[in-house]
Amino acid sequence: MKVHFIAIGGSAMHNLAMALQQKGFTVTGSDDVLFEPSVSRLKKYDLLPAELGWHPERITPDLDAVILGMHARVDNPELLKAQELGLKIYSYPEYIYEQSKNKQRVVIGGSHGKTTITSMILHALKAAGKDFDYLVGAQLQGFETMVKLTHEAPVIVIEGDEYLASPIDRRPKFHLYKADIGVISGIAWDHINVFPTFDSYIEQFELFVQTIQPGGTVFYASNDEVLQQLITANKSVVNKTPYGLPDHEVVNGITSVIYNGQAYKLEIFGEHNLLNLEAAHLVCNSLDITTADYYRYMTTFKGAARRLELLAKNGDTSVYKDFAHSPSKLTATIHAVKQQFPNRQLVACMELHTFSSLNKDFLAEYAGAMNEADAAIVYIDEKTFEQKKMQPYDDQAVKTAFKRDDLKFFNTAESLAVYLESINYFNKNLLMMSSGNFGGIDLNSLSNKVIHKFV
The missing domain is CATH 3.90.190.20 (Mur ligase, C-terminal domain)
Structure with missing residues (x-):
């Protein structure tokens, strides 16, 4: 497969480029501005563009796919050339779905906590020795890239952003993954440049629930009144399971979760992180990790980068x-x-x-x-x-x-x-x-x- 990235320097974009190269694809890309850590990481994988700028001559009929980043504009010369040639153009969430259609898809949505919940799930799956793919919005300790795509892994865990997919696809990213298991951590108005009213923002989460596949499950934070109302009114034929704070204690500045009379000391703290912990707990139970094992794994979870x-x-x-x-x-x-x-x-x-x-x-x-x-x-x-x-x-x-x-x-x-x-x-x-x-x-x-x- 030959794939070209327009705006390869984006956080998710350059990680997806590296993941596809590791999968055996031939990958090229362009961008008009590049920053660290994208520059060093692309260079390490020999994917750094030789020069900055847009080069429509790189868009050739033999490309199997063009992946368009949000940084590009609708009049981007490479995009126009791809459209002229009739090539298949994907946003990166579309392409993630394309590469995971045959996997069980877990999608973590919500206005806050997405990266942490996703990171917790990945930490537990890795500790349990499970085979999995992923897309997460931060660099995690023990993980080489922020995206992993393989032929073999039966499940993929995706941080599901509600922002727009690409300059020519105005759908929120998390609508495109068609989750089998979904999480909504809470709803608090954001991205007002594309969702100018709170109602228009809330609607995106209603639509997300509708994209969950028949027989699937959505786990949601029961302490969020707006979210509770949305779930109650939602008519999608999916399982709707709430979560709240686990039993816990704080002793000498250390937070522990209490389960079956045992205290599991955590390196994270705060009620919002305990709620994140429970969202990840329910997902991991669905992926055949027992509660006792999950809490044991989480005693070594240090948190996602830049999160407390x-x-x-x-x-x-x-x-x-x-x-x-x-x-x-x-x-x-x-x-x-x-x-x-x-x-x-x-x-x-x-x-x-x-x-x-x-x-x-x-x-x-x-x-x-x-x-x-x-x-x-x-x-x-x-x-x-x-x-x-x-x-x-x-x-x-x-x-x-x-x-x-x-x-x-x-x-x-x-x-x-x-x-x-x-x-x-x-x-x-x-x-x-x-x-x-x-x-x-x-x-x-x-x-x-x-x-x-x-x-």
């Missing part, structure tokens, strides 16, 4: 970074750290970075999201508004939206770093939350300064 990742600690302070950026994720992550360390104050810093989070009409959704933090800090890179061609706003607009007058606001990385380093962190934790990179601040260096400054 511990950067540094001493006896009085811990510094975490987290991917949280939406209102519901902020609330859950802050609550988790406060619950785990009830006797420490929490300095919580988040970056408004995505199109949705920066949109002034959406900003009010953040009301109260940082209330549980003892100190709240919001950062917006002053260049971000310009890059996204959005109208900037000032600190008062942010304070009003978050409904917190004592909130600190910064718009340069330099001023933010200076402020964070000036705080006395005795008996305080620092939580850094963003889907961006805080204007290039070296968080590892910052963390070391934080934990050593007042020792």
Whole structure:
């Protein structure tokens, strides 16, 4: 099979390219901009384009498939050539389905927790010695790539994003996988640039349930009222199974799950992670892993990259970074750290970075999201508004939206770093939350300064 990737540098795209090459395909690709880690990883697999840019001459009639990334535009020269030649053009979720039609497909959906739940399932399957394929949205410890596709594996576990499949396919990705087993972790409005109302966003999860194959199962978080209403009204002929918090305890800052009188100590914490744990538990039970084995495997699960990742600690302070950026994720992550360390104050810093989070009409959704933090800090890179061609706003607009007058606001990385380093962190934790990179601040260096400054 000969396959060409248009916009090969995307996170899922370059991992899919590597997976197909490992499967024995002949793979080529193009892109007009490439960043790390894509550059190094593509180079390692000898898939790095020789030069940047679009080259329609690479689109030839002998290609079996063209895979189109979201980064490409509808007038992309290579896309136009492929259309002119009548080649089969896939989005990457379409092609994942094409390569897994004969497998049992597990698809993890929801506004939050998708990567963690998927990672938990993969961790347990690997520990159990199962053969499986996967697609996950983060680099996981012990896994070479974020995508694996083989001829032999009987099951594939897929992180099911609700964002659009490609520039010419406006369907959400998770609709295209046709799950046998589905998970919905919760619903909280996101991606307002394509789902301008909450109702239009909710509808995508209703449609997802409808794509689950007859006789299949959807596991859903019972604590989410919006999701509960959606499932109750849904008429799809699939099994609908709720999940909630497992029996657990927190002793000396360590969370354990209690099952059959035994405590299984975890390296993760927080109610949102315990809910994620239960979603993965039900899936793993469906894949013939017993509950006792599952919890035993999960005692060594360290979490997905950038999900409540511990950067540094001493006896009085811990510094975490987290991917949280939406209102519901902020609330859950802050609550988790406060619950785990009830006797420490929490300095919580988040970056408004995505199109949705920066949109002034959406900003009010953040009301109260940082209330549980003892100190709240919001950062917006002053260049971000310009890059996204959005109208900037000032600190008062942010304070009003978050409904917190004592909130600190910064718009340069330099001023933010200076402020964070000036705080006395005795008996305080620092939580850094963003889907961006805080204007290039070296968080590892910052963390070391934080934990050593007042020792």
